[in-house]
Each structure stands twice: as C-alpha cells, then as structure tokens.
Amino acid sequence: MRSENAAKVRQLALFRELHDSTFRDLIETSFLQRFPRGVNLIRENEPADFLHVVVEGLVEMYAATDMRETTLEIIAPVGIFILAAVLNDQVYLQSARTLEPSTILMIPAEKVRHAMETDQAFMRAIVMELAASYRRTIKDLKSQKMRSGAERLANWLLRMQRERGRNGVVEIPVEKRVLASHLGMTPENLSRAFLTLRSHGVKVHGSRVEIERLDALLVFAKPDPLIDDPENLFRQTSS
C-alpha cells in the first residue's frame, strides 16, 4: 500500500492515536482494493469480516426489506463503514456499493478486535467513533420523523453549502435518485421538492444547485443544530 494512502488512513480520528506498531500491524494484514462503480462491497445479513475504509471514491450504504430499498448513508473519503458489527462479530445491517470508482482498504475484523484489546488509545477512539455514529443516526431518525421531504432537502442543501459550497453553488455529488433515497423520498418527489424550493431562492440545473437567497432558504428550512450540525469525534469546545 502506498505511503500516501497509509498517511490518509492514519489521519482518521479512529487511527490517529494508535501506536505505530499497532497501526503497522493493521495495515500489513489489510487489503487495498480498487473497485469500479456499482460494485457491492458487503451485503446485509452477512458476517462482518472486515472493517472497510473508503480511501478514494464514494460508497452508498443501503438496506432492503420486502422489495423496498433505502439509502442510509453516503460515505466519502476518508470514511469508515460499519464498525459496530465488526466489534461484536455480528452480521451487517446494511449493504454497501460503490457509487463511483473507489479504492477501499479492508481491515480484517479479527485484527481490529485484537488491536482494540491491546491498544488503549484505539479502544478509546472506538468508543468515540461509535458514540458519533450513534448520534448521527439519531439525528437522521429525528429528521425523518419530524420533517417533510422538502424540509429535509432544504437542510441538506444548507449543510452542503456550509461544508463545500462556493459562492452559493452546491454540486450534488451523487445521482439524484440516490440523494432522493437518502433523504427518504422517491426521485419524482425530489424533483417536486426542488420545485417547492424554487420559491425560496433555489435554482437547480442538473447536478448544480444555486442558492440565490440564503436568507429565504434558512427561513423555510429552519435548521436545528441538534439535527443538522455535523457530529464531530472530539469533545466540543464551549463557546
């Protein structure tokens, strides 16, 4: 594995405080693989054999039941997916597929568990990572239960604008049908939600979204930090 990829992975909060020897051991026993778009990396209900790290590309976490499917999360680099099942040798509750050509580091679950037992800093980082994952999921659940589809879209746009918007322009990084599924609606209703947001100063052309009146969008979206703030891994500093 190229040292620049290892450096990338090392920067993840989960791995940052790891002893050098522990990190080296994890990396040496891992597989770095390149996958084209549309490849299934894991399937729900299968045993959790690896902890996956998205080094490059984009990965969709999704679930299915009774011929219905939904997108639960979209993992960008450098992100990990599904630590929880790995730690307790359980089955995955979600599947994962690549949304674009992706480079994935696969760390054997057994090695993760061993490192957890032997490196106290790693154990602590795992606690923090699990806590953050839990809080992120609670926020998603709150949004699903208490907001309409158009409101969820509005808050998603505000979030994207804050994190990576340029001059009020947001580029949707995935196909719209994936975004729709992630936000909990059909593709048809995503189109209609964008139409709703037109009267709040949002114009969309393909994957390019222009937020022309941020103030109007804020009034409609009513962001709530307990739902919309990113969930960081570190202790929040009092301000």
Add this chain to the structure above:
Amino acid sequence: MRSENAAKVRQLALFRELHDSTFRDLIETSFLQRFPRGVNLIRENEPADFLHVVVEGLVEMYAATDMRETTLEIIAPVGIFILAAVLNDQVYLQSARTLEPSTILMIPAEKVRHAMETDQAFMRAIVMELAASYRRTIKDLKSQKMRSGAERLANWLLRMQRERGRNGVVEIPVEKRVLASHLGMTPENLSRAFLTLRSHGVKVHGSRVEIERLDALLVFAKPDPLIDDPENLFRQTSS
C-alpha cells in the same frame, strides 16, 4: 441505596464485569431519586451531566423541533439512557420524561468517564453498549423509511407478543398516543392502523390487544430479523 436496587443495576450488561471497587465508587457517588409521572429528567441541548439508569418505572425519550415532537424510545427497567453524550461531554440530543412513577439512578458523567479510563472491562462493556445502541437506531431508521404505519404497528405487536405476550394477548404498556408517536404516526392514525389489523386477526380493547390469528398477522407484517430482532449486547451464537 437498597442493596436490591444495586443488585438490579449490577446485572446490567454495562456494569456486570465491573470491578467491585469501581462499581462501588460509581454507586456511592450517585443519586437514587423517585419521580412521579410526567417529570422531565433531562432536556435536549443541555449538557450531559449524568448517566441515568431506570431502576423502576418507565421513561420516554423524545425530541422536538419547530413545534413538532416525536418519541424516539421507551426505556423500561433496568435500562440506561444516553451513554453517548455522557462519554464525550456533549449535549443531549433527546429529552426524557417519566411515563409513570419511576425510580432513577443518576451517575455523575465525570465518574463514568473516570471509570471508563481505569477499568478495562467497563471500557469494553461501553463499546458493546454503544454498538448495540447504534444498531437499534439503524433498525428504527430502516423501519421508518421502508414501512407504512400499519406495518410498523404489526411488527411492534409481534415483538411484544414474543417478549411478553400471554396466550396471544399483548398489554400496551403506555398511552396509545405515546405508542403512536414512537411508531411515527398520529394517534388518529394509530386507531386506523388497528382497524387495518382487524382484518389480520388483531382485536383491541383499550390497552389490551388480542392476536387471534398469528399466522395472518405474520403474513401482513413480514418481519425481518435485520429490523425486528432485539439487539443483544453479546456475541450472537450461531444456530
């Protein structure tokens, strides 16, 4: 604190492997309080000063935004709530109120964090508890996104029947409006969902539900273990 309550708390997976001295230290610095029904124990957005343990009674975890409210979870004894925020000195994302007269043990957050750093078994139990909380929340999110209200009710009933039903009779342990909110619908629609389930062999009289045709209910509900199985703290044994 009475030794029978301490024994109850000790039986929680989170505390079971704790060193005696660590457990004693936690208990001695805690508060055991009795609250009548309808009392707010914590409020979302407040700092997480205590880890709460429901020793007796019943507690509703709920959240609110923009004049809307939803029930996220109902905690029965002996259950804990909101470990994640306690560990990282963050704010609560949910509020909690008693649904009936309740006895609550409140363990200072600082003590929990200290115990986590000093007792390896506790750290490990915390990892497992967080992983289980995360998986439970993912399952709730899947249910909200992929099922209708009546389907969620049906699966809730099947779950209750399996855990505590007697001869096909399920007793709803909370007010119906709380159950409705927990399942993600209005009280009116809960009534209507019960009407829908009538043709699948379910009869309801107040808080008493009779499941007369379990086979018919199963066909309608289509339970999925990846959504409906209880999330245990221990490694699942292969069967």
Add this chain to the structure above:
DNA sequence: GTGCGTGATTGATAATTATCAAGTAGCAAG
C-alpha cells in the same frame, strides 16, 4: 454527428398520512 440507454422531469392518479372537529369512553375526584 447520431443513436441508444439511463436518469430526470412532468402529469395524472392513488395511497398514506396529517389536521381539524365532534363525539365517545374511561378514570378520578367530590
């Protein structure tokens, strides 16, 4: 440049869900 395939949009319709209002039922207090 053209054709094909796939995702996106639009329109019509149906289903689910919420809101509002009135009536019913159950429980507790006097």
Add this chain to the structure above:
DNA sequence: CTTGCTACTTGATAATTATCAATCACGCAC
C-alpha cells in the same frame, strides 16, 4: 352517583407521498 377532564375514536377534509406512464435530457459509444 355525578361531574369534569383527558385520552381515544370516528368522520371529513387536506396535505404529503408514492405509483405509473410518458416524455425529455444528457452522456457515452460508435
């Protein structure tokens, strides 16, 4: 027993969301 209060049910209506179908738009390969 009666009264009052609150939760629950029922009905009507509105809003949100999904489904189905047809058309449009865009990107890629030849």
